Amino acid sequence: MIAHAFFFYFFSFIAVVSAIMVTVSRNTVHSVFFLILDFISISSLFIMIGAEFLGMIMLIVYVGAVAVLFLFVVMMLNVAKQENTWFKSSTNSAHIPIGLLVGIIIFFEVIIVIGGWKYKPDLSSKIILSDISNTHSIGNVLYTDYIHLFQLSGMVLLVAMIGAIVLTFRKRDGLKRQSYFKQLSREREDGVSLVNVKSNEGIKIDD
Amino acid sequence: MDYIYSLIAESYKILFLLLPLLTAVAMIVWLDRRVWAFVQKRKGPNVVGPFGLFQSLADALKYIFKEIIIPASSNKIVFILAPITTMTLALISWAVIPFSEDFVLSDINVGILYLFAISSLGVYGIIMGGWASNSKYPFLGAIRSAAQMVSYEVSIGVIIINVLLCVGSLNLTDIVLAQEKIWFIIPLFPMFVIFFISALAETNRPPFDLPEAEAELVAGYQTEYSGMMYAMFWLGEYANILLMCAMGSILFLGGWISPIDSYPFNLVPPVFWFILKILLLFILFALVKAIVPRYRYDQLMKLGWKIFLPFSLTWVVLTAGFLLYFDLLPKV
Numbered sequence: 001m002i003a004h005a006f007f008f009y010f011f012s013f014i015a016v017v018s019a020i021m022v023t024v025s026r027n028t029v030h031s032v033f034f035l036i037l038d039f040i041s042i043s044s045l046f047i048m049i050g051a052e053f054l055g056m057i058m059l060i061v062y063v064g065a066v067a068v069l070f071l072f073v074v075m076m077l078n079v080a081k082q083e084n085t086w087f088k089s090s091t092n093s094a095h096i097p098i099g100l101l102v103g104i105i106i107f108f109e110v111i112i113v114i115g116g117w118k119y120k121p122d123l124s125s126k127i128i129l130s131d132i133s134n135t136h137s138i139g140n141v142l143y144t145d146y147i148h149l150f151q152l153s154g155m156v157l158l159v160a161m162i163g164a165i166v167l168t169f170r171k172r173d174g175l176k177r178q179s180y181f182k183q184l185s186r187e188r189e190d191g192v193s194l195v196n197v198k199s200n201e202g203i204k205i206d207d
Numbered sequence: 208m209d210y211i212y213s214l215i216a217e218s219y220k221i222l223f224l225l226l227p228l229l230t231a232v233a234m235i236v237w238l239d240r241r242v243w244a245f246v247q248k249r250k251g252p253n254v255v256g257p258f259g260l261f262q263s264l265a266d267a268l269k270y271i272f273k274e275i276i277i278p279a280s281s282n283k284i285v286f287i288l289a290p291i292t293t294m295t296l297a298l299i300s301w302a303v304i305p306f307s308e309d310f311v312l313s314d315i316n317v318g319i320l321y322l323f324a325i326s327s328l329g330v331y332g333i334i335m336g337g338w339a340s341n342s343k344y345p346f347l348g349a350i351r352s353a354a355q356m357v358s359y360e361v362s363i364g365v366i367i368i369n370v371l372l373c374v375g376s377l378n379l380t381d382i383v384l385a386q387e388k389i390w391f392i393i394p395l396f397p398m399f400v401i402f403f404i405s406a407l408a409e410t411n412r413p414p415f416d417l418p419e420a421e422a423e424l425v426a427g428y429q430t431e432y433s434g435m436m437y438a439m440f441w442l443g444e445y446a447n448i449l450l451m452c453a454m455g456s457i458l459f460l461g462g463w464i465s466p467i468d469s470y471p472f473n474l475v476p477p478v479f480w481f482i483l484k485i486l487l488l489f490i491l492f493a494l495v496k497a498i499v500p501r502y503r504y505d506q507l508m509k510l511g512w513k514i515f516l517p518f519s520l521t522w523v524v525l526t527a528g529f530l531l532y533f534d535l536l537p538k539v
Contacts, residue, residue, distance in 0.1 A: 002210075003210055027282075029285075029338060030285075033285070033335075036331070052315065052316055052317045053316075053317055053320070053377075056317050056320035056321060056323075056324050057320070059324035059327075059328070060320065060323055060324045060327055060364075063324075063327070063328060064324060064327025064328060064330075064357075064360065065327070065357060065360075068330055068331075068334070068353055068357055069357075071334055071338075071353075072350070072353060072354075075334075075338055075346075075350070076350075133316050133376075133377075134316065134317075135316070135317065135377055178505075178506075
């Protein structure tokens with residue numbers, strides 16, 4: 001049990017410290033690296049309470065895909081040069097009220113969960129009592145009781161994806177595209193023709 | 208006391224996995240160069256030791272004694288962390304690979320997800336190296352590499368779903384045991400081909416080695432690295448290639464299961480078959496490097512997103528439909 005407690009405090013310490021470092025660190029790219037460290041330590045905590053599937057999915061989705069895109073954007077926008085002036089500036093930032101609002105909402109959400117409010121009271125007993133693996137039990141619940149919510153969230157993600165594409169899509173003129181079909185179906189007659197050239201007159205190639 | 212005892216026992220096991228692995232990585236570099244040379248009718252490294260077997264050892268010595276140069280304008284901590292990340296991630300994924308039924312370091316329930324997660328983390332070593340170098344070519348190489356690896360990860364994920372539909376478990380040992388009757392390469396052959404090509408792209412091997420295309424980007428994200436730090440990138444890359452070969456042989460070639468289940472073949476230890484399959488896949492990797500010209504970047508992206516992804520998604524529907532119709536879906 002000692003080792004378990006030790007690792008729990010180890011990972012939670014890293015998670016909390018790196019979460020603080022995300023907001024404090026001067027360099028934006030460093031912030032993203034700390035965010036990644038935070039995700040990794042949280043997924044380790046998930047694995048420690050036996051939610052191995054959730055921990056791995058957290059690693060794959062957040063660290064493997066989402067944070068890569070964060071890094072991408074942060075590097076491409078060259079915000080690495082803009083230093084975080086949060087703790088240096090004397091003027092108040094305009095983001096503080098919004099941040100506080102979000103913080104308060106999350107705080108109350110956590111209180112509701114810790115307070116023991118359950119959406120389906122019999123659910124946890126259904127999962128824990130059965131001796132099937134974690135992945136199977138999530139599948140059993142997700143694709144039966146919660147299928148509508150699951151599909152709804154899928155639709156929301158789809159709409160968000162289409163929205164992002166529509167917002168950033170711009171049609172460019174004069175763009176040359178490769179068409180494999182056109183390339184491969186090109187015959188000799190399309191490209192080559194034999195012309196008798198009279199001497200001293202030359203030939204005009206139509207273009 | 209129990210903890211200390213198990214700690215020592217585990218370290219012993221890890222040591223006995225890592226030492227052969229690192230030796231294998233060094234040997235595989237030699238094999239890669241030899242195969243490449245033979246395809247081009249050259250001799251390849253054949254001077255150091257018998258058949259040039261000690262070439263990698265000599266190279267390693269050279270790298271160790273070279274000076275490590277850290278660019279003045281680089282971000283030093285991230286610059287040093289990048290090769291360490293690559294190397295560590297390439298090595299820790301071997302913890303779940305089952306070499307035979309009872310020869311596995313950690314037989315976890317979500318083994319295949321662990322492999323997938325670690326291979327999706329592999330992109331960070333490259334991104335960190337490219338960004339921290341604070342130089343044009345490494346940065347461009349890192350951006351290219353990140354986009355490429357994220358794209359091909361998607362199709363690898365869908366291919367894994369195909370295999371999992373036939374197995375009904377995320378455990379790697381279960382995946383191998385499910386292939387006792389028939390290797391998945393036979394029913395899922397198109398998926399094996401796509402897995403192989405995606406693995407080439409995932410490990411930045413030719414013909415998809417655009418992140419380090421020397422004609423355009425010097426050496427991509429490795430440009431500013433020297434000495435042992437460069438060697439660590441290089442070792443990590445080859446360890447990742449070996450891992451992809453191991454993954455391919457577990458998912459499609461039946462892992463440690465012998466090809467013919469009869470008398471003389473039963474006597475061979477199962478580890479032998481597993482290593483043989485890894486080597487076979489690796490020689491395929493090496494052959495592809497020698498015979499296929501490099502892709503253009505837009506073609507690479509087109510291949511990943513417009514051809515592989517729709518095709519493997521269609522195959523998921525087909526596999527699921529087939530298994531459902533003939534009532535072959537694995538029971539929990």
